[in-house]
Amino acid sequence: MLLPASAAIGDARGMRAIRSSDPGVLRSASEGLCYLYVLPCAYEDLLKLGFSRGPLGRIQALQARFFEFFDLDLAFLVETETVGDARKLELDLRHRLSDYNAPAPLTANAQAGGHSEWYRGAYRALAEEAVRLQAVGHTVHRPLRAWLGRQLAAQGDDLYDRSAALMTQLQGDVSLLDQPGLRTLRRKLLDSLDAHAALGVELEPRLPEALLAWYRASGWRD
Known part of the structure; x- marks a missing residue:
């Protein structure tokens, strides 16, 4: 199955699925921590x-x-x-x-x-x-490792929602991530998920099951 050229997976919207969310909009650029x-x-x-x-x-x-x-x-x-x-x-x-x-x-x-x-x-x-x-x-x-781990862990629901949106764009077929044309997206996704693993953040409750299985088998991917 080929990914439709019109799919948003490779564009900026698709990339949001594999990046941490930005801090919330605050009252002023100079206020707050x-x-x-x-x-x-x-x-x-x-x-x-x-x-x-x-x-x-x-x-x-x-x-x-x-x-x-x-x-x-x-x-x-x-x-x-x-x-x-x-x-x-x-x-x-x-x-x-x-x-x-x-x-x-x-x-x-x-x-x-x-x-x-x-x-x-x-x-x-x-x-x-x-x-x-x-x-x-x-x-x-x-x-800083512990602080960053807590920050990533706090974004668990957001990671799941974004990953679920990515799965929708893939029409449930995670094998599409291994297409040569999606190498950039695949690399960004692996970088993001590797960060969670490196900081001790459990991925099992934060990813759709199919995407988690794909990641666990990702050792050979570039």
């Missing part, structure tokens, strides 16, 4: 510094396989009450770390932006700053 994030790479002394209202979505945007690319046991968030507070923290740290500024790695998603906020050899100074900030009342989420 924000987070300073420090994301050290797993295999070299390089890290990403920044701030975001939705750290999970930001990390996913930086690298689809963020759970392998970043060392989530060393990564951390510093919670702030407003975007302005997080921006001030980041700006201060960027000034202090200017000598450590480094090019962004080629394997990071260039379209995610933030190219000037990568640093080499700066993790120790930032880890010490996190201790200081925690001592003066900031909540620090470290290690």
Whole structure:
């Protein structure tokens, strides 16, 4: 069975089935919690510094396989009450770390932006700053792996609904995902589901049975 060319699986709507939902629309871009994030790479002394209202979505945007690319046991968030507070923290740290500024790695998603906020050899100074900030009342989420796992787990109903919509587009035939023409969608789907597995989020109650079976047999797929 060939997938109809008019199906939305390969377009932006279809992609939503395999990405975490965006944070809810808030009253103001500057109100509510924000987070300073420090994301050290797993295999070299390089890290990403920044701030975001939705750290999970930001990390996913930086690298689809963020759970392998970043060392989530060393990564951390510093919670702030407003975007302005997080921006001030980041700006201060960027000034202090200017000598450590480094090019962004080629394997990071260039379209995610933030190219000037990568640093080499700066993790120790930032880890010490996190201790200081925690001592003066900031909540620090470290290690980040557990926090990200809770964020993904909280989106369980959303993941199921989006996956069910994908199954409808596939007309219930998950074998269509293995068509060469759907390689991009297949890769994004596997990246998303692998993230759940890597962060200890159980997929069984969060996926339609047929899609779960397809994923469990996906070890050979690229």
